[in-house]
Amino acid sequence: MMRKVTKAIFPVAGLGTRFLPATKSVPKEIMTLVDRPLVQYAIDEARAAGIKEFIFVTSRGKSALEDYFDHNPILEQELRKKGKTDLLDILKTTNMDSGAIAYIRQHKALGLGHAVWCARRLIGNEPFAVMLPDDVIAAEKPCLQQMVEAYAETGGNMVAAMEVPPEKASAYGVLDVADDMGSVVSARGMVEKPEPGTAPSNLAVIGRYILGPSVLRNLNKMKQGAGGEIQLTDAIAEDIESGTPVYGYRFRGQRFDCGSKAGFLQATVAFALAREDLRDDLNRYLGEVMQTSKAAE
Template sequence: MTRPITKAIFPVAGLGTRFLPATKSVPKEIMTLVDRPLIQYAIDEARAAGIEEFIFVTSRGKSALEDYFDHSHQLQTDLAAKGKTELLDILKSTNMDSGQIAYLRQHKALGLGHAVWCARRLIHDEPFAVILPDDVIAAEKPCLQQMVEAYQETGGSMVATMEVPREKASAYGVLDVANDMGAVVEAKGMVEKPPFGTEPSNLAVIGRYILHPNVLTSLDTQETGAGGEIQLTDAIAKEIGTDRGVYGYRFNGQRFDCGSKAGFLQATVSFGLARDELKDELREYLTEVLAVDKAAQ
């Protein structure tokens, strides 16, 4: 019987340099996708998967992220007095109960593996999830919830995967597949950012993980990998060949790389078109823009 996944780590210590100058004063995770910050999408996905404890690995300059999850008593009072119950409900949904959320500092940018390792004392010996807020996934059933359901059958460690063009595989961690069972694949190897032409498959790892606590033990060595950083992929790969194993999960949904400007814009359009109150006006505008662009060509 697999142990339930109730804890999730959110590595949010990055500087967000690709979004300068905006991120000079605003953490990237607070940047708004339609009307919610990126981090809220990650939190909502975690809650849907049964996560009860939320661990944020932060760095200097992230105080706005911590403030976001605090209770805004004055604003709640004002909304209640004005009878704006719908907005009040939305506001309350962003609150986190006392003791439900923890913040840890990553003092040096040593890689994703190091960021996850920083939370080791709050994980202890439990399996846990890792969510990268840059990867926003639009799905009818949230991605992590899909993975938790699959994990209950497989145990071990599990990573979310998607197929990418071979020429782009070198930008990802990539699975070497031992057994393809459809939605779930069993891995016989994992490599972080393989040089072009050496990738074992086009099945890339994206920012959702369910990990056995032994992964944290492997990270104790602080070994560096690709890019001179402590890679989470390398620690997960050490679980391959154990009786626990490592699995990839082909999730149902569309992933947006909101760590890039193009991906953020694509997500904004897609999520806007999915909103009943916005889709008609937005679709009309996009049609007009495309028509003007086509005429100019």
């Protein structure tokens, strides 16, 4: 019987240099998208998919991230005293139960594969998810929940995938598609950051994975890949060679690359426009900006 996916790894050890100077003192993962930190969107998505254990791979300077998930009795007491139950309810969604969350240090930045490998002892011999908080996905049904439901039918390993312009494929891990079944494709291989013009398809892997423990065993070999780093994509591709199927899942939703400034701004606008309490004012402002821009041309 296939085991349920109840553990998720969140690699958050990066320095966030593209957002300096903000990330000099604030971890990128708790920069706010509208009024919630990036990492909260990932946590909410994981909870909706049935994740019960949350494993963060961190580095020096991430203490604010750890504090974010802790209880704040003084703040809760003040909100309760003032009758602000709506804010109290929001605050409770940021709390983690004792034992539900763990932090592992990645002492050297050796790549995504190495970050995932750091959590191997907490995963054991179970399937697990990997979620990159930089990839924020707006979807009616959360992306990881879609994948968990598809995984229950396929088993193996599964990666979230989306079509990208061919000229941008070299920035991603790319699937070599063996069989296209619509929302699910089977892969004969995967290539991390292929040279321009050499990508086997334009179906790119983005930051959601459901993997078996065999991927962790592949990572034990510490093979260096693209950029001299230990690539998660290479460890997944090695599973294909040993006979374990790998599937790409075309999720339903819109992905925002919040690891870039442009993507972060686009996500901010999109998520704000989806909010009833912000939509009208923001629409009005954006209309004024467009009119001013046209008048200046």
